[in-house]
Amino acid sequence: MMTFLTGLRTFRRGPWEMLASILIALGVVMMMQPWVLAFYTWSFLVTLVGTILFMVVGKFPS
Amino acid sequence: MTNPALGRLAKATPPGLAHRLRGLSDRTIAWIFVAPTIFLLLAINIFPLIWTIRLSFTNFRVNRPNEAVKWVGLQNYSRILNDADIWATMTNTAHFLFWTLFFQILIGFALAWLINRKFKGNDLWTTIIVLPMMLSPAVVGNFWTFLYQPQIGLFNYAVAFVTGADPASFSMIADVRLAPWALIIVDTWMWTPFVMLICLAGLRSIPESIYEAAECDRASPWRQFWTLTIPMVLPFLMLAVLFRGIENFKMFDLVVQLTGGGPGDTTLLTSINLKREAFEKWRTGYASAYAVILFVTIYGLASIYVKALNRVKQR
Numbered sequence: 001m002m003t004f005l006t007g008l009r010t011f012r013r014g015p016w017e018m019l020a021s022i023l024i025a026l027g028v029v030m031m032m033q034p035w036v037l038a039f040y041t042w043s044f045l046v047t048l049v050g051t052i053l054f055m056v057v058g059k060f061p062s
Numbered sequence: 063m064t065n066p067a068l069g070r071l072a073k074a075t076p077p078g079l080a081h082r083l084r085g086l087s088d089r090t091i092a093w094i095f096v097a098p099t100i101f102l103l104l105a106i107n108i109f110p111l112i113w114t115i116r117l118s119f120t121n122f123r124v125n126r127p128n129e130a131v132k133w134v135g136l137q138n139y140s141r142i143l144n145d146a147d148i149w150a151t152m153t154n155t156a157h158f159l160f161w162t163l164f165f166q167i168l169i170g171f172a173l174a175w176l177i178n179r180k181f182k183g184n185d186l187w188t189t190i191i192v193l194p195m196m197l198s199p200a201v202v203g204n205f206w207t208f209l210y211q212p213q214i215g216l217f218n219y220a221v222a223f224v225t226g227a228d229p230a231s232f233s234m235i236a237d238v239r240l241a242p243w244a245l246i247i248v249d250t251w252m253w254t255p256f257v258m259l260i261c262l263a264g265l266r267s268i269p270e271s272i273y274e275a276a277e278c279d280r281a282s283p284w285r286q287f288w289t290l291t292i293p294m295v296l297p298f299l300m301l302a303v304l305f306r307g308i309e310n311f312k313m314f315d316l317v318v319q320l321t322g323g324g325p326g327d328t329t330l331l332t333s334i335n336l337k338r339e340a341f342e343k344w345r346t347g348y349a350s351a352y353a354v355i356l357f358v359t360i361y362g363l364a365s366i367y368v369k370a371l372n373r374v375k376q377r
Contacts, residue, residue, distance in 0.1 A: 001205055014363055017369065020366075021366040021369070023364055024362035024363065024365070025366065027359070027362065028359060028362070028363055031152055031359060032152055032153060032155070032156030033153070033156075034153040034156075037144075037146060037149060040143065040149045040152065041143045041144055042143075043143075044139070044355050044358065044359075046361055047362050048362075049356065049357050050362055051358055051361060051362035054362065054365050054366070055365075
């Protein structure tokens with residue numbers, strides 16, 4: 001966990017890609033779940049932030 | 063030593079052309095070869111994408127070309143993301159996607175594992191299993207509509223034979239609870255052979271010597287399966303999930319032929335709903351926003367999936 005947080009602080013690709021992947025997966029789950037409409041409403045924003053983050057962090061040093 | 067054919071070719075080349083080609087750098091020649099592809103890519107993929115994003119912020123309707131186009135900002139996105147009907151199509155798609163992938167991977171891998179064993183008539187069985195995937199989705203949709211008929215359908219009679227129920231007492235494509243499963247059965251029937259072929263390629267790529275070494279180490283068949291077969295076939299399985307996932311996310315033809323999105327909206331998938339918004343209701347701006355939402359979702363998913371696939375392949 002500490003390695004992960006240190007990686008985020010020092011802008012390392014691995015932890016940031018992990019964070020972006022979690023956001024994308026979370027957004028997709030929010031979009032497809034059949035229970036809470038509010039989750040669906042915010043799902044696109046979460047997925048979009050995750051996708052843009054994923055493209056940006058690809059340029060970070062590994 | 064010079065090739066005489068090359069010498070003749072050099073002599074036959076007009077001096078003007080030879081001079082012009084000689085004046086071009088390798089980089090320029092490379093650009094000349096690549097330029098048509100880049101141009102086509104820009105014209106067919108990139109420009110429509112940018113245009114769709116632009117239209118998604120307007121109230122443009124393609125059937126009213128003379129009407130003034132108004133910039134509506136994020137209104138289209140807001141309406142889509144607060145629409146319970148569109149949300150229902152998303153959950154329908156998720157249900158269809160999850161179960162088709164689950165059954166196709168499970169049955170596809172099991173079939174590949176069986177076909178990979180050497181037995182008489184192996185090639186014949188492979189051909190028979192692969193047949194459904196070679197049919198047109200329109201044809202498959204049509205004949206499964208007949209198979210699902212409550213009065214004359216063979217599927218109903220088969221179910222009745224097993225369960226003892228009256229074949230006319232249920233209708234797979236007209237019942238709200240059964241219709242989504244009717245689609246899943248047909249898609250699984252049609253596309254499991256595709257997954258089987260990919261898994262078979264994976265299984266046949268595993269060297270026999272690895273299993274021999276495992277047997278020398280007294281590894282049980284169960285242990286060999288979980289520690290050798292599955293890890294080595296995993297990249298192929300992941301590829302199959304990627305291909306089938308993308309295909310099923312945009313599933314259209316089979317569903318239109320079988321249920322048309324009904325009964326009610328129980329089998330209405332996002333691609334069918336998008337087509338209705340764009341080409342039946344002619345709400346182009348709204349449909350563009352819908353398409354952008356789906357594009358970002360698929361792009362995001364595909365990005366992390368390809369990353370995971372590369373990681374598995376590097377192991």
